[in-house]
Amino acid sequence: MALLIKDSEIVGLVSVDEAIAAIHEGYRDQGEMPAFSAPRLRIQHQDRRLSVHTGGCHQLGVSGAFLHAERFTYLGGAQQYTHIGKRVYVTYNCDTAELMALIVGSPSLFSFETVDEAMGTETPCTSAVGTDLMARQNARILGLYGTGRQARRHLVTMCAIRPAIDEVRIYSRSNQNRAAFVDRMQPHVSARLVVVDTAEAAARGADIICLATGSNTPVLHGEWLVPGQHVTSIVGSNKAVFQQGLVAEPRREFDDEVIRRSNRIVATLKDQAIQDEQGDLFQPVHNGLTSWDAIIDLGQLASGKIMGRENDREITLFKQNSDQGVGYMALANLIVKKARAAGIGIEI
Ligand SMILES: NC(=O)c1ccc[n+]([C@@H]2O[C@H](COP(=O)([O-])OP(=O)(O)OC[C@H]3O[C@@H](n4cnc5c(N)ncnc54)[C@H](OP(=O)(O)O)[C@@H]3O)[C@@H](O)[C@H]2O)c1
Numbered sequence: 001m002a003l004l005i006k007d008s009e010i011v012g013l014v015s016v017d018e019a020i021a022a023i024h025e026g027y028r029d030q031g032e033m034p035a036f037s038a039p040r041l042r043i044q045h046q047d048r049r050l051s052v053h054t055g056g057c058h059q060l061g062v063s064g065a066f067l068h069a070e071r072f073t074y075l076g077g078a079q080q081y082t083h084i085g086k087r088v089y090v091t092y093n094c095d096t097a098e099l100m101a102l103i104v105g106s107p108s109l110f111s112f113e114t115v116d117e118a119m120g121t122e123t124p125c126t127s128a129v130g131t132d133l134m135a136r137q138n139a140r141i142l143g144l145y146g147t148g149r150q151a152r153r154h155l156v157t158m159c160a161i162r163p164a165i166d167e168v169r170i171y172s173r174s175n176q177n178r179a180a181f182v183d184r185m186q187p188h189v190s191a192r193l194v195v196v197d198t199a200e201a202a203a204r205g206a207d208i209i210c211l212a213t214g215s216n217t218p219v220l221h222g223e224w225l226v227p228g229q230h231v232t233s234i235v236g237s238n239k240a241v242f243q244q245g246l247v248a249e250p251r252r253e254f255d256d257e258v259i260r261r262s263n264r265i266v267a268t269l270k271d272q273a274i275q276d277e278q279g280d281l282f283q284p285v286h287n288g289l290t291s292w293d294a295i296i297d298l299g300q301l302a303s304g305k306i307m308g309r310e311n312d313r314e315i316t317l318f319k320q321n322s323d324q325g326v327g328y329m330a331l332a333n334l335i336v337k338k339a340r341a342a343g344i345g346i347e348i
Contacts, residue, residue, distance in 0.1 A: 002098070003336060003345035007086075007105025008115050013338050016109050016160050019125045019331055020132070024302055026330025027129060029057035030269075031303025036063065039272040040322050044240040047071045047082070055325025056094050057333070063094040066328035068119075074246055078214035079237075084119050089332040101336045101345070110153055112188055117149070123320070124153035126298075126327050127210070127232050130266055130318035132161040133301045134308035135208045135230035140164055142191070143206030145199070145220065146213040147172040147181035150234060154212040155185055155193075158232075162208065165191045171202035172213070200224050208232070211253045222257025227313040231258060236322040239277040250279030259284040262317040264309060266296045272322045280319055299326075 014022075030037045036056035043050050048071055056063030069085040089103035108118035109125070139162045144155055147170065159165050168191050170178055178195040186193050196202050203209050203224040211233040213219055220231065235253035242250045259265065265281075267273055270292055273281040284290050298318075300306045309316050339345045 001347040003101040003339060004348045005101055005103045005335065005339050005345040007108060007118060009344045010335060010339060011108040011115055013342065013344070014107055014109060014335060016125070016157060018334065019107070019109055020128045020157065020160065022330045022334040023122065023125045023327040024129045025060060026055070026057050026326040027299045027302035029059050029330070030055065030324065030326040031297070031299030031305060033058045034299060037324060037326050039269055039275050040324065042238045042240070042276070044238065044244065046244060046246070047073060053323060053325040053328055055329050057326055057330050058094065060330055060333050061093055061095050062091055062100065062329045062333040064089065064091040064325070064329050064332065066325060074216060077216050079216070080214060087119060089328060091329060091332045091336065101332065102348070103332055103335060107331070107335060110156060112152065112184065120149065121153065122323050122328060122331060123150060123234060124157040126268060126323050127154055127234060127318070127320045128157035128161045129302060130268070130298050130320060131158060131208060131210070131230065131232045134264070134266060134316040134318055135162065136228055136309070136312050138164065139207035139230070140166055141206045142168045143202035143209040144168055144170050145172065145202060145211045147177040148214065151181065151212040152185055154210050155189060158208060158210055159189045159191055167191055168193050169196045169202045169206060170194065171196050171199050211235070213253060215253055216247050216251045218252050218255040220254040220258055222255055222259070222261045225258065225261050225315055227315060230316045230318070231262070232318045232320060233280060234320045235280065236272070236278055237276065250277060250283065252279040252283070254280060256284050256287070256289055258317060259289050261315050263314040264296070264316045265290065265294065265319065266298055266301060266308065266317070267319045268298050268321050269324050270295045270297055272324070273319070278321055281321065
């Protein structure tokens, strides 16, 4: 029998650390069996879109799809959602092919959010998997760009993978948003939160630079980077936003110089960047600054086939260009196991 699980039933069921570990296992399986996975499919009509992330994790015994719909706007040069539908996980036992569970809504992983705000909680955990495998172990200063939903969560997941972080420099365009971010988030991390007035000030001296913005244009410039830094960036997008005229150029979160300066570039999945012609990777490859062969998939790192960094001098870049089905399915698998053990959900 399959389980029907609602987001309101699983608040606090999975910790941030457990979610990161589960998603890591999903990408490990993808690294070993990439054919049991496909890039996110997104269909779009102007500001309406539907996304389907499919994936299978052969060692975890789960496969399925994660679906979501939104309407959005690019008012002010950054993406914002005007309507958000509940996320749905459809999971199968890939050994028996039985339907395992339907989970309605993303799991509420963060204590500073309500269940209704818990949309896209998986993204900062995927970012944490890649960052953990690439950033220097002795990272102490985080430069954080953005003060919205993903920035709040990335603050927590970045501090979770590097507990020695003791200072976070926060930048977004509005000083009111920066101040509100500190007020809301300081109680949730031990690191000292400091606002900075310029984008450059968040990057200078940071060990980890995390871009968690809705921006359509570069917020990080490669000329600011120094050896040893790690950059994680989350703006992904799809080519229809450009082809349908919603943006003048494909969305970018960093400039070409970041690509030029990076010794190692990892994508959540480069086939996603190729399929969607995502600006941060597709444009530099198209312009000959790097090549697809030089870009590594997260699965290769998570399965231990390739190291995330060779030494403490390298500049490393994780383009978290879209959560993949394998991560969602690995997390769903954990949720279902915990829900069954706790007697949560309805048998269907
Ligand atoms: N990779 C993935 O798997 C994945 C999954 C989901 C979402 N995303 C991406 O995550 C992005 C953010 O989503 P969200 O839910 O956090 O949006 P949000 O709550 O609207 O927050 C966006 C933040 O970006 C800041 N911002 C916008 N332009 C900026 C700029 N030029 N410089 C610095 N900060 C800037 C805004 O602050 P100010 O207005 O104060 O500047 C705001 O705090 C989305 O655009 C989406 O592309 C990626």
